[in-house]
Amino acid sequence: MTATGNQRARQTRLLALRFDGEALIALDQTQLPWREQYLRLTSAEEIAEAIRRLAIRGAPLIGVAAAYGIALDPSPAACALLKAARPTAVNLAYAVDRVAAADDPLTEAMAIHREEEASSDAIAAHGADLLAGTATILTHCNTGALAAPGRGTALAVVEELALRGSLRLALITESRPLLQGARLTAYELTTLGIRFELLVDAAAPAVIASGAVDAVIVGCDRVATNGDVANKVGTYALALAARAAEIPFVVAGPTSTIDGQCPSGAQITIEQRDPSEVRSLAGQPVTVPDAPCRNPAFDVTPAALISGLVTERGVATPVGIESVSELISG
Amino acid sequence: MTATGNQRARQTRLLALRFDGEALIALDQTQLPWREQYLRLTSAEEIAEAIRRLAIRGAPLIGVAAAYGIALDPSPAACALLKAARPTAVNLAYAVDRVAAADDPLTEAMAIHREEEASSDAIAAHGADLLAGTATILTHCNTGALAAPGRGTALAVVEELALRGSLRLALITESRPLLQGARLTAYELTTLGIRFELLVDAAAPAVIASGAVDAVIVGCDRVATNGDVANKVGTYALALAARAAEIPFVVAGPTSTIDGQCPSGAQITIEQRDPSEVRSLAGQPVTVPDAPCRNPAFDVTPAALISGLVTERGVATPVGIESVSELISG
Numbered sequence: 001m002t003a004t005g006n007q008r009a010r011q012t013r014l015l016a017l018r019f020d021g022e023a024l025i026a027l028d029q030t031q032l033p034w035r036e037q038y039l040r041l042t043s044a045e046e047i048a049e050a051i052r053r054l055a056i057r058g059a060p061l062i063g064v065a066a067a068y069g070i071a072l073d074p075s076p077a078a079c080a081l082l083k084a085a086r087p088t089a090v091n092l093a094y095a096v097d098r099v100a101a102a103d104d105p106l107t108e109a110m111a112i113h114r115e116e117e118a119s120s121d122a123i124a125a126h127g128a129d130l131l132a133g134t135a136t137i138l139t140h141c142n143t144g145a146l147a148a149p150g151r152g153t154a155l156a157v158v159e160e161l162a163l164r165g166s167l168r169l170a171l172i173t174e175s176r177p178l179l180q181g182a183r184l185t186a187y188e189l190t191t192l193g194i195r196f197e198l199l200v201d202a203a204a205p206a207v208i209a210s211g212a213v214d215a216v217i218v219g220c221d222r223v224a225t226n227g228d229v230a231n232k233v234g235t236y237a238l239a240l241a242a243r244a245a246e247i248p249f250v251v252a253g254p255t256s257t258i259d260g261q262c263p264s265g266a267q268i269t270i271e272q273r274d275p276s277e278v279r280s281l282a283g284q285p286v287t288v289p290d291a292p293c294r295n296p297a298f299d300v301t302p303a304a305l306i307s308g309l310v311t312e313r314g315v316a317t318p319v320g321i322e323s324v325s326e327l328i329s330g
Numbered sequence: 331m332t333a334t335g336n337q338r339a340r341q342t343r344l345l346a347l348r349f350d351g352e353a354l355i356a357l358d359q360t361q362l363p364w365r366e367q368y369l370r371l372t373s374a375e376e377i378a379e380a381i382r383r384l385a386i387r388g389a390p391l392i393g394v395a396a397a398y399g400i401a402l403d404p405s406p407a408a409c410a411l412l413k414a415a416r417p418t419a420v421n422l423a424y425a426v427d428r429v430a431a432a433d434d435p436l437t438e439a440m441a442i443h444r445e446e447e448a449s450s451d452a453i454a455a456h457g458a459d460l461l462a463g464t465a466t467i468l469t470h471c472n473t474g475a476l477a478a479p480g481r482g483t484a485l486a487v488v489e490e491l492a493l494r495g496s497l498r499l500a501l502i503t504e505s506r507p508l509l510q511g512a513r514l515t516a517y518e519l520t521t522l523g524i525r526f527e528l529l530v531d532a533a534a535p536a537v538i539a540s541g542a543v544d545a546v547i548v549g550c551d552r553v554a555t556n557g558d559v560a561n562k563v564g565t566y567a568l569a570l571a572a573r574a575a576e577i578p579f580v581v582a583g584p585t586s587t588i589d590g591q592c593p594s595g596a597q598i599t600i601e602q603r604d605p606s607e608v609r610s611l612a613g614q615p616v617t618v619p620d621a622p623c624r625n626p627a628f629d630v631t632p633a634a635l636i637s638g639l640v641t642e643r644g645v646a647t648p649v650g651i652e653s654v655s656e657l658i659s660g
Contacts, residue, residue, distance in 0.1 A: 190618050207626070278530055293529070295530070
């Protein structure tokens with residue numbers, strides 16, 4: 001029955017990107033859920049621009065996209081350009097360096113792509129084991145098949161819990177400013193036939209406090225070696241609320257998200273994006289013209305607030321230097 | 331110098347509502363900051379509808395608006411209609427009952443209006459004393475001259491800190507779904523010439539954690555006798571973040587917001603508003619069609635997370651049954 005369920009889910013899952021030998025074909029995520037429009041990207045510059053404007057997004061997915069970018073152009077200039085496209089996700093730099101150093105860049109990019117797909121299935125299984133029996137889960141931003149090759153990370157765990165039969169409801173946050181939850185997660189869960197309810201970001205901590213949520217699961221953009229996690233802005237508040245409500249707060253991502261050079265969250269560069277993203281919502285102005293805005297794309301959640309870090313190699317719990325070190329060496 | 335400052339601020343302050351003897355003239359807050367359009371409301375029904383659709387909003391302001399509604403029509407049907415317009419704010423029921431019981435309803439409504447204006451000045455002074463020297467303050471939703479007669483509540487404290495010369499920056503949250511922060515607070519602070527930066531709601535806890543904020547101040551829609559506070563959804567997350575960062579988390583409001591019949595936050599009715607507020611903005615969809623949404627308008631912050639409750643009668647600190655009881659008997 002699980003196999004049938006998995007198969008059904010796979011049939012309807014979106015293909016966020018593929019490489020056709022000459023170009024990266026990528027679903028333009030800025031157009032979802034209104035238009036399913038594919039971009040044909042034939043240079044590292046075009047791929048970097050698509051990553052920068054979030055047409056391609058999600059830490060694992062931008063790593064794979066950048067890998068193909070270097071396969072198209074392994075020059076130092078292209079490497080620098082792609083690494084600079086988003087400063088927080090470590091997968092990006094990791095994939096760029098690995099493909100640039102390879103004898104056959106395209107083969108290496110395809111290897112990274114396949115590895116991340118396999119990671120996705122393993123994360124789904126480990127996460128669903130950890131959260132076995134969960135009926136109501138809350139997740140943030142978008143971490144499914146649009147954020148990572150294969151099934152995704154945190155949303156892959158949500159899907160697996162649904163396939164295993166325990167999940168009754170996924171609560172999802174809209175994830176301002178760019179609404180990845182409202183636009184993309186709502187779209188993915190609709191496609192997968194998983195029951196959900198959408199919340200504004202500010203409502204999620206209160207809904208957790210009300211006792212309506214069994215567990216919170218999120219993805220990650222960079223994990224420090226002490227287990228501190230940078231993820232979509234808003235994650236930290238969910239972790240505080242989960243701790244206060246004494247429910248699990250779980251982070252899911254491939255080990256490629258762990259930055260072995262980064263000892264703690266204090267060393268993670270937080271990308272500050274353009275104020276215009278805050279000044280408008282779905283194309284409509286929301287405030288006075290030229291309102292000064294502060295627009296951090298990510299925040300840092302300290303390891304002490306995280307119940308478990310789910311990777312393709314298994315789960316670190318409690319989350320700290322020792323358990324993260326085991327995952328890296330594992 | 332303070333007097334001059336106050337005078338300057340008053341000259342540019344908006345008049346959210348006034349009664350002209352026959353009708354309530356109210357600024358339509360759903361049209362701000364794009365249009366300054368006044369409504370002329372001549373019946374309790376029209377006033378109830380304006381409150382329901384948030385053309386008139388803010389707990390102290392809707393209390394005064396409802397008072398004039400009863401002055402126009404003191405029938406039991408009008409009382410029931412106005413009380414039901416917003417279920418969370420206790421000022422509404424308080425003002426309706428008081429005016430309905432009065433020999434001269436209009437005189438009583440005007441008395442409530444004047445009392446709330448005076449409360450506003452007293453709250454500003456007490457709050458600025460409590461937070462003397464604050465350079466960067468974070469506030470949520472809209473609690474200024476658009477939310478309360480006179481200068482407002484929490485935003486009146488922000489203004490007073492600016493007038494006294496300590497405030498360098500106000501950080502304000504957009505306050506989804508209806509963007510009272512982005513639309514109204516940004517507009518008021520622009521009018522008052524107070525420097526601000528706008529944040530999406532999800533970014534505020536992270537900005538607090540970064541050490542950039544000296545204090546958080548919010549308004550309140552209902553205060554239980556144990557000091558638990560119902561306020562705009564998102565308040566609870568700010569209180570958690572302020573506690574974790576060890577900075578003051580202050581609630582400001584008139585004593586008319588304290589519900590003597592309500593022993594704790596668990597007994598406060600939280601208004602659930604229409605899913606369409608989450609699904610769209612000004613007719614612009616933000617998610618898949620008919621996405622199921624949960625839309626609580628308020629959340630409850632436990633007294634234990636609140637450093638001080640600022641009222642026109644003074645400050646309760648620590649916040650609890652004894653200090654709140656002293657304010658009520660005040």
